[in-house]
């Protein structure tokens with residue numbers, strides 16, 4: 261499923277009315293009805309007799325809330341609406357559709373009071389005694405930090421946060437629906453109901469942490485308009501990832517699943533090669549060769565019994581030297597893909613070898629960790645040659661930077677990268693002619709042709725040393741099995757997240773990269789069997 265920007269959603273809205281004649285009041289009625297449905301589910305299936313407080317703002321988000329209030333009251337809920345809006349004479353200053361629903365609600369006997377008239381204590385009592393709070397203060401029309409009555413309303417909801425379940429209408433109030441950023445305060449919701457298609461701010465932190473489960477409701481938009489809306493990014497899910505995984509024919513032999521070369525490790529950082537090689541084998545590569553500095557070779561075979569090892573020339577003892585480039589490239593014709601970088605270190609002699617390999621390896625490859633730092637230090641374009649058509653003809657390169665490596669590659673600060681992860685991932689993919697996996701909370705995958713994906717399937721369990729080595733190994737393994745660079749990157753990040761979730765078994769403390777690598781096979785088998793993904797790995801659901 262794709263996420264679309266606020267502007268694109270507003271364009272869908274406009275065209276639905278202008279080209280199809282879908283009245284905005286119909287959309288609002290359906291939106292409010294969807295909110296009431298999920299509210300009912302959160303109240304245990306029947307709202308009758310349950311205490312619900314709807315906090316409604318001045319715009320159409322508030323309008324949705326007023327409709328939901330009425331629909332829940334129609335089913336016997338004891339509903340109160342706290343209005344967070346300025347007064348204009350004897351009536352609240354609301355958007356036209358919200359005002360219409362304000363009048364319908366009041367005529368229907370629903371208690372609607374101005375939040376400001378209650379005072380903080382009384383408002384707090386009402387909210388604290390609710391069995392569900394519906395946050396309809398601000399939606400996609402919010403601009404900047406909440407102010408005035410909306411600000412007071414968000415603060416009032418936040419004061420009971422955690423004690424009372426909160427259902428956010430479209431987006432938790434205070435969260436920017438495009439960026440997920442929070443200026444000031446925002447509501448922490450238990451669940452969120454959004455309309456038509458998800459918005460980026462529901463999937464990007466910190467907004468992603470405030471939405472809870474996201475139900476996408478169909479409220480009457482013509483499907484063609486949603487299909488035509490340009491994606492902000494695709495949201496990765498098990499169903500799409502399953503289609504990327506290589507088939508495992510029963511008459512397979514180890515040659516069927518390719519031979520991956522992992523060039524990783526140096527004195528004091530050999531573990532990176534262990535993790536990448538183990539993960540590669542677990543992800544299904546037929547054969548894995550671990551290429552490492554010759555003086556470390558004897559210690560390696562015990563750590564990864566399923567991998568062959570290739571001792572490579574050293575510069576300094578325990579670090580790859582210039583001659584290793586020729587040795588690695590000589591292995592190219594008998595290998596199907598390469599992972600280069602984990603734990604190699606940044607010694608100038610190693611860097612020289614790495615760049616020569618990255619610039620001349622003509623089969624699919626994953627460039628990770630210190631190989632990325634080498635590219636950053638020497639100018640990535642010079643070695644990846646995207647302009648010379650090398651990228652266009654290259655069978656597939658995947659770069660897997662964390663925010664710090666990305667900052668070095670693009671000459672930005674980590675803060676700048678993190679402020680707009682999607683844009684920077686796309687910039688790198690286009691500049692370097694490679695598939696770019698920008699790791700971090702909600703990994704972003706960008707392709708040189710502009711396509712973008714976000715992987716919600718990740719947990720704090722991945723934030724452990726060596727986790728990136730595991731990811732590189734999985735991606736390289738899939739490349740070796742003949743999976744295309746985009747599909748290999750997408751499947752790798754999802755499998756990595758799922759394996760991390762499995763290793764964490766409900767708590768991310770104490771999860772090690774080795775523990776994640778140990779669950780890679782199980783994660784892939786589960787995906788191949790079509791097992792449903794755990795809810796917290798797939799927070800976006802279609803409201804049937």
Ligand SMILES: NC(=O)C1=CN([C@@H]2O[C@H](COP(=O)(O)OP(=O)(O)OC[C@H]3O[C@@H](n4cnc5c(N)ncnc54)[C@H](O)[C@@H]3O)[C@@H](O)[C@H]2O)[C@H](O)CC1
Pocket residue numbers: 269270272273287288291317318319320321322323324355397398399400401402403404405406407408410411429430431455456
């Ligand atoms: N096409 C759809 O997806 C549909 C969406 N619906 C709902 O409509 C809202 C968007 O409504 P809109 O009126 O554009 O904006 P909001 O209700 O989010 O709020 C605008 C309202 O709030 C004031 N305001 C803006 N920023 C701030 C701020 N920082 N602090 C305080 N007040 C602020 C502004 O002046 C306006 O008065 C969408 O989220 C859905 O819930 C439709 O109902 C169905 C179709």
Ligand SMILES: [K+]
Pocket residue numbers: 321395396397398399428429430431432433
């Ligand atoms: K809201």
